[in-house]
Amino acid sequence: MADVTSPDAARRTREREARRAFVAAALKDPGMVAAVLPSSGQLAEALAAVVPTTVAPIVAELGPGTGVVSGRILDRLSAGGRHLAVDLNPSMVAYLRRVHPELDVVEGDARHLVEILQERGIDHLDAVVSGLPWAVFPDSLQHDILTAVCEALTPEGAFTTFAYLHGLPLAAARRFRARLEAMFAETTISRPVWRNVPPAVVYVCRTPR
Secondary structure: OOOOOOHHHHHHHHHHHHHHHHHHHHHHOHHHOOOOOOOOHHHHHHHHOOOOOOOOOEEEEEOOOOOHHHHHHHHHOOOOOEEEEEEOOHHHHHHHHHHOOOOEEEEOOHHHHHHHHHHOOOOOEEEEEEOOOHHHOOHHHHHHHHHHHHHHEEEEEEEEEEEEHHHOOOHHHHHHHHHHHHHEEEEEEOOOEOOOOOOEEEEEEEEEO
16 A cells, blocks of 8 residues: 655645646636646656755746646755745745745746845845746746846856747747847757646756856
8 A cells, every 4th residue: 555645645645736726726817827737747857957956055936836846846955955936926826835835935026036036135046947938928028037037046057947849839939949048058958748738848058148
């Protein structure tokens, strides 16, 4: 008989609850929830892989939603590390504060990331993990958020986000990738994460310009 108290069982329980919370938020305010479903565990693992596992890193997560990726970040975070989660959706913020009380959850705009950090006495980030729906953002908003990310990251810092596979051929997706390549010295794209709905790829960006 499976041990329902094991970490894997607890994670599966959290992720089932996250799916229910996601659907409720999407029905309440579909304009603020652009994804079809929360990120899968496989996509969450790929996004969180840039989080350092040593030296007490400081990590910001943009658009954490129901916290599927948050849980994977916390699994990697070493003792003394800090995890700041920034989301505009008040329903998601309330949910995340309840299920992950160990997080510093901020109801705020990712464009103001630097100011949010300053309010908390944080002068740098070692990693930024994004679940934001870039495809629905105008170019100006993408630019403003990525500029804030680059200002907040250390020179050795890393930024990761994702895009849905079916959208990659579109002009907007090509412009977004070009923007990443212009703002970071190194931008790589993962193999498709097929076990996500829809399938996705992960951008890993290092050395902000």
